[in-house]
Amino acid sequence: MFEEASEVFDNMFKSSFPLTFIVFIPAVLILVSPLPAEAAHEFTVYRMQQYDLQGQPYGTRNAILNTEARTVEAEVLSRRCVIMRLADFSYEKYQKALRQSAGAVVIILPKNMSALPQDIVQQFMELEPEMLATETIIPVYFAMEDDELLSIYTQTLTSSTSQGSLSAAEVLLHTATANGFQMVTSGAQSKAVSDWAITSLEGRLAGVGGEDLPTIVVVAHYDSFGVAPWLSYGADSNGSGVSVLLELARLFSKLYTYKRTHAGYNLLFFLSGGGKFNYQGTKRWLEDNLDHTDSSLLQDNVAFVLCLDTLGNGDSLHLHVSKPPKEGTSQYQLLKELEMVVSSQYPEVKFSMVHKKINLADDMLAWEHERFGIRRLPAFTLSHLPSHRLAQRSSIMDVRPHVDVKKLGRNTKIVAEALARVIYNLTEKGAPGDLQIFTEQMQVQEEQLSAVVEWLTAQPRAAQLVDKDSSVVSTLEYHLTRYLKDVKKHYVKADKRDPEFVFYDQLKQTMNAYRVKPAIFDLLLAVCIAAYLGVMYLAIQNFGVLYSVVRKITQPKTKTH
Amino acid sequence: MTLFHFGNCFALAYFPYFITYKCSGLSEYNAFWRCVQAGATYLFVQLCKMLFLATFFPTWEGGAGVYDFVGEFMKATVDLADLLGLHLVMSRNAGKGEYKIMVAAMGWATAELIMSRCLPLWVGARGIEFDWKYIQMSFDSNISLVHYIAMAAVVWMFTRYDLPKSYRLPVTVLLTLCVYKAFLMELFVHVFLLGSWTVLLVKAVVTGAISLCSLFLFVTLVHSN
Numbered sequence: 001m002f003e004e005a006s007e008v009f010d011n012m013f014k015s016s017f018p019l020t021f022i023v024f025i026p027a028v029l030i031l032v033s034p035l036p037a038e039a040a041h042e043f044t045v046y047r048m049q050q051y052d053l054q055g056q057p058y059g060t061r062n063a064i065l066n067t068e069a070r071t072v073e074a075e076v077l078s079r080r081c082v083i084m085r086l087a088d089f090s091y092e093k094y095q096k097a098l099r100q101s102a103g104a105v106v107i108i109l110p111k112n113m114s115a116l117p118q119d120i121v122q123q124f125m126e127l128e129p130e131m132l133a134t135e136t137i138i139p140v141y142f143a144m145e146d147d148e149l150l151s152i153y154t155q156t157l158t159s160s161t162s163q164g165s166l167s168a169a170e171v172l173l174h175t176a177t178a179n180g181f182q183m184v185t186s187g188a189q190s191k192a193v194s195d196w197a198i199t200s201l202e203g204r205l206a207g208v209g210g211e212d213l214p215t216i217v218v219v220a221h222y223d224s225f226g227v228a229p230w231l232s233y234g235a236d237s238n239g240s241g242v243s244v245l246l247e248l249a250r251l252f253s254k255l256y257t258y259k260r261t262h263a264g265y266n267l268l269f270f271l272s273g274g275g276k277f278n279y280q281g282t283k284r285w286l287e288d289n290l291d292h293t294d295s296s297l298l299q300d301n302v303a304f305v306l307c308l309d310t311l312g313n314g315d316s317l318h319l320h321v322s323k324p325p326k327e328g329t330s331q332y333q334l335l336k337e338l339e340m341v342v343s344s345q346y347p348e349v350k351f352s353m354v355h356k357k358i359n360l361a362d363d364m365l366a367w368e369h370e371r372f373g374i375r376r377l378p379a380f381t382l383s384h385l386p387s388h389r390l391a392q393r394s395s396i397m398d399v400r401p402h403v404d405v406k407k408l409g410r411n412t413k414i415v416a417e418a419l420a421r422v423i424y425n426l427t428e429k430g431a432p433g434d435l436q437i438f439t440e441q442m443q444v445q446e447e448q449l450s451a452v453v454e455w456l457t458a459q460p461r462a463a464q465l466v467d468k469d470s471s472v473v474s475t476l477e478y479h480l481t482r483y484l485k486d487v488k489k490h491y492v493k494a495d496k497r498d499p500e501f502v503f504y505d506q507l508k509q510t511m512n513a514y515r516v517k518p519a520i521f522d523l524l525l526a527v528c529i530a531a532y533l534g535v536m537y538l539a540i541q542n543f544g545v546l547y548s549v550v551r552k553i554t555q556p557k558t559k560t561h
Numbered sequence: 562m563t564l565f566h567f568g569n570c571f572a573l574a575y576f577p578y579f580i581t582y583k584c585s586g587l588s589e590y591n592a593f594w595r596c597v598q599a600g601a602t603y604l605f606v607q608l609c610k611m612l613f614l615a616t617f618f619p620t621w622e623g624g625a626g627v628y629d630f631v632g633e634f635m636k637a638t639v640d641l642a643d644l645l646g647l648h649l650v651m652s653r654n655a656g657k658g659e660y661k662i663m664v665a666a667m668g669w670a671t672a673e674l675i676m677s678r679c680l681p682l683w684v685g686a687r688g689i690e691f692d693w694k695y696i697q698m699s700f701d702s703n704i705s706l707v708h709y710i711a712m713a714a715v716v717w718m719f720t721r722y723d724l725p726k727s728y729r730l731p732v733t734v735l736l737t738l739c740v741y742k743a744f745l746m747e748l749f750v751h752v753f754l755l756g757s758w759t760v761l762l763v764k765a766v767v768t769g770a771i772s773l774c775s776l777f778l779f780v781t782l783v784h785s786n
Contacts, residue, residue, distance in 0.1 A: 040690060182689055514689040522565045525696075529573045536577050536703075540584045547780065554781045 040181070041148040045106065045511040046230040048140040049132055050190055051464070052502040053277060054363065057135040063190035063506040065139050067103035068516065069152070069181040072096060074160035079103045081183040083153055085145070086110060087120060091127050098136065105140045106183065106511075108149060109231075114401040125391035128227040139185075141511065142228045142396075152181055152513050182514040190506040197491040198274040199468045200281035201476055203249070203484030204297065205256045205267040214303040214330065215266040216419070217377075219282065219368060220245040221275020221309075222461065222476060226396030229462030230508045235453060236402045237393040238275065239461075240312030243452035244412045245269060246479050247444060251416055253483035254442065263423040268297050269484060271476055274463045274492060276394060277501050278364055282371045284492040290375060298377065303330040305379035306419075307368040310393060311411040312403035312453070314384035316350040317342065320366075321380045322358045322373040330422060331378045337418040337427065338382075344433030346414060354386060382415065400457040405450040413444045452479075464503040566695075567686040574678060574699035578671055578706060585663050590656075592664050599650045599668020604676070606646035610639050628751050637744035644740065647716045658717055658783065666713040670706045678702050697761055704761075704768050711772040712739040714779050721782075728782065735775055742767065 049059035070080040072093045077100040084093060085108045097105050110116060131140070143149060159178045207213045220241035224234020233239075249269050255261040274280030289296040311317075319338065325331035335353060342351040358370045365371060366388035372379035385392065392398055420437045421427060438444055459472065466472050468491060480487045494501050582588060587596070618636060650665040678698055686695040715735045718724060724732065738745075746767070750760055 179691075184689065515691050516689065517691045519563075522563060522569065525569050526565070529569055533572065533576050533580070537580050537584075540577075540580050543584070547776075550776055550780045551784060554777060554784070 040515045041152060041513045043143055043146065043149055043511055043513075045141040045143045045185070045509050046228040047190070047507045047509065048136070048142070048228055049226075050504040050507075051277070052192075052499070054500055055498075056363065059132050060136045060138065060140045061190075062104075062137060062139040063185065063187060063509070065104045065141070065183055065185045065511070067183060069106075069156045069183050069513070070102075071153070071157045071160040073157065076100075077102045081106060083108060083156060083183075085153060086116070086124060089124065089127075091130060094127070094131065098138070102138060104138050104183070107140070107142050108145050108153060109142055109396075110145050113397060113399055116397075121397045125395040125397050128391060128395050131227055141185075141509070142231060143511065149513075155179055156181060180516045180518060182516045184512045184514060185509045186512065187506045187509040190504045193464070193503045193505050195493055196464070196503050197468045197493050198277075198281050198463060199466070199473045200273045200285055200490040200492070201271040201473070201480055201487065202285070202490060203269050203480040203487040205249075205252055205269075205484060207256075207265045207267070208262045209264045212301050213264055213266050214301045215268055215297045216303050216330075216423070217268045217270060217298070217305040217372075217379075218245055218248055219270045219272060219305060219307045219372075221272040221279065221281065221368060222456075222472070223273055223275050223463040223466060224398070224461045225276035225394040226398070226462070228396060228507070229464045230460050231396040232460050232462045233396075233399050233457045234461055235400045235457045236312040236398050237310045238308075239453050239456040240310060240403055240408055240411075241308035242271060242456060242476070243408065243449045244308050244311050244415060245271065246452055246483075247412050247449055248416055248419070249480065249483040250448070251438060251442060251444070252419075255420070261424075265303065265423045266297055269480065271480070272368070273466065274501070275368060277463055279368050279371045280492050280501055281490065282368060285490050286371060286375050286377075288490065302377050303422075304334060305369060305372045305377050306334070306415075307372075307379065307381040308415070309368060309381050309383045310385050311383065311415075312405075312408045314407065315348060316352070316384055316386070317382060317411065317414065318384065318386050319351070319353045319380050319382055320369065320388070321353060321355055322370055324353070324355055325378070325380075329378065331380070333427075334418060334422050337421040338414065340427065340433045341414050341417045341421070345417070345436070346410060349410070349414070356388075384411070400453065403453050403457075405446050405453070408449050408453070409444050409446040412449065413438060416444065464507060564687060566691070567682060570682050570686045570695045570699045571679075573696065574674060574682065574702040577703045578667070578674065581706065582667060585667075587660075587663055587667060590660060592660070592667075595654055595664045596668035596671065598653075599665050600672030600675075602646050602650050603669050603672035606642050607676070610642050613639055613642075628748075630748075633744055633747065637741050640740050640743070643712075644716050644736065647713050648720055651713070651717055651720075658779075662710065662713045662717050666706075666710040669713070670702075670709040673705065673709075674702050694757065697757055700761055701764070704765050707772050708739070708742070708768045711735075711768070711775045714775045715739055718775075718778060718782055724782070725785075728778065731774075731778060735771060735778070738771055742771070 047060065047063060050061060051058055065081060067079055067081045069083050070077055072082055072084055072088075074080070077097055080102055081104040082097040082102045083106045087110070089107060094105065113121075155178070159174070159180065221238050222242045224232040224237070224239070226232030226234070252267055256263070256267075270282070270285065272279060272281035272285065275282070286298070289298040293299075317338070319335060325335055339351055342349050356366060358365070358373055360374075367381040367383075369379035369381045392402075416438050417436065421431070426435065455475070456472075461472055468489070473489070477487060477489065582596075587593075614636065618632065647665050647669060650668065651661045654661050654664055656664075682695055682698065685692070715732060718728070718732050719736055746760070746764060749755070749763065755763065
């Protein structure tokens with residue numbers, strides 16, 4: 001047959017060139033054709049943080065994943081993709097996977113994170129900084145649970161747990177029936193993003209009466225942080241701070257439009273970017289204002305800098321300072337006014353001052369006011385958290401339900417009242433402690449606050465995702481321009497040679513789970529097919545037997561014809 | 562999966578053809594070139610069918626899950642062209658009945674194997690994803706070989722002018738069954754919602770039954786005169 005075929009082909013190719021063309025081109029095309037991506041399941045995965053800060057690498061250093069899935073129960077994890085559910089996630093399991101040099105870790109998050117039991121949320125929140133604390137060589141991904149993914153997880157779990165305790169026959173049967181899954185990400189290797197600009201926004205309300213007016217600076221950082229940038233919505237930290245700042249801007253802009261209530265203080269509002277990366281936006285803003293310009297509000301007469309951070313929940317307020325304010329300063333005045341407002345109007349709120357010195361040896365600054373403190377500006381941070389170390393400030397669990405609009409409104413009111421008392425010097429003028437300025441038409445609008453928080457938590461605002469043209473920045477700018485004058489944008493770009501911060505891309509990817517069988521299955525199949533073909537061969541060889549049987553059956557009939 | 566898996570599927574699909582070709586003695590008749598011609602006829606007939614379908618059958622745009630009975634039936638009717646094609650192949654070959662049938666069926670089935678199964682196998686079975694459907698497809702090609710041999714035999718019997726009157730009816734029934742087999746199977750699957758392995762089994766059984774019937778008829782016819 002082959003000789004004939006080759007003869008035929010020879011003639012064909014010799015006689016006609018076009019025929020060669022027709023036969024060969026498709027053949028070549030087929031041979032070089034890429035493998036199709038027809039997956040059992042396709043889902044979006046969010047990569048863990050990857051960034052360098054002050055030359056120190058953090059987070060996962062890898063984005064490429066092409067390995068078989070296992071759960072952590074399996075005996076061998078090396079070069080496998082370990083999938084875990086958040087409900088079963090623990091640091092020991094994570095460490096076990098890393099120790100056994102797993103190929104990757106995929107953590108499946110439930111669809112509705114706010115419905116999780118509180119202890120699991122708390123546990124995971126505390127794990128997040130640990131996972132980020134050192135660099136991880138393998139890729140770590142987070143995926144949102146759906147039915148398909150859950151079924152993949154269950155199938156992997158059954159095949160992972162049943163290993164090792166089976167007989168050879170059972171293993172063979174198992175390979176034929178059970179499915180393995182090959183997890184493949186479609187993206188390229190992560191690489192550093194060059195020239196990433198972090199945007200900060202500034203706006204002011206100018207006071208009246210005299211040249212050298214004191215300035216009050218209100219600061220909040222707008223970016224969020226979590227173990228995966230695409231999952232960090234940062235509701236309480238620091239969506240609440242931003243919403244309070246915008247509300248303060250609205251209230252004081254109203255006061256400053258009337259001659260009678262126009263006060264002798266300049267108000268400077270600053271929404272800083274890169275707050276979770278050692279307050280990069282604030283740092284550059286201070287450098288620009290103090291070192292590179294001749295005249296700036298920050299250079300002359302700063303009464304104090306009030307930083308707002310995590311104000312959306314809790315029944316306590318803490319004023320974090322790096323140096324206890326001395327009597328007679330306006331800092332001290334604000335502290336007293338806050339105490340007064342809280343004690344006379346909101347006795348249920350516990351107010352306290354927390355003193356923590358700036359530790360310059362630390363890699364990370366604790367609070368935003370320390371940036372100002374380093375530049376010798378009187379500053380403090382107001383927060384409902386007693387310590388900067390609490391995990392709420394950098395968690396993907398910090399979602400919209402973490403902000404209680406009622407409490408947020410109350411905190412806004414306290415800050416606004418205290419600020420107004422300082423600005424108009426009400427205590428010295430003998431105003432009672434329960435005098436309310438922001439009532440009726442001037443009251444704090446909870447709808448406004450909740451709308452801002454709602455909008456801020458509708459998209460992840462990690463510093464790696466908010467570029468200078470993003471809608472977050474432009475909407476914040478629009479809000480500021482509604483109330484404030486001289487709204488300006490400030491950009492921070494890391495230095496090219498010695499960058500303070502480096503972000504990496506490939507933070508969101510599509511992952512495919514392909515159903516696969518082990519190599520032994522192929523062999524098994526080959527043996528079965530060979531046996532089948534052998535039977536076929538015998539059947540066709542002995543077709544004559546069937547033929548003669550049929551003939552014998554039909555013979556008597558033909559004879560009677 | 563791997564290239565090995567593709568090899569498995571390919572062997573499963575192709576080897577029965579090879580064995581049939583060798584064992585039926587076609588190779589001794591120098592029939593390779595004739596089989597190629599039959600294959601070429603297959604291509605020509607499929608092209609005609611496609612043109613016809615594309616011209617006269619608008620695409621069905623009914624709701625999902627709705628079975629277009631009449632449309633599918635009409636489409637299956639176009640498969641009558643296959644019978645014409647097989648007849649054309651056999652009429653152009655001189656020789657004994659068995660020889661004509663085998664050449665036509667082998668060429669026809671092989672052309673179908675190459676045109677409609679090689680590419681999906683190459684693309685699919687070599688991919689990362691494992692799916693039983695490629696093994697099933699290979700089994701299906703074995704079944705279709707038997708199917709085409711039976712069909713060619715029935716066509717050959719039908720076109721014989723010395724066919725006895727009493728044979729006319731059973732042969733016609735078989736012919737109709739051959740043509741509408743795919744359509745009936747589809748209908749069956751649609752009604753009973755069978756799994757893919759069951760479908761394959763049913764297909765094998767039905768094809769086996771049809772082939773056995775045509776073998777009986779053939780044997781009776783050949784040895785009656």
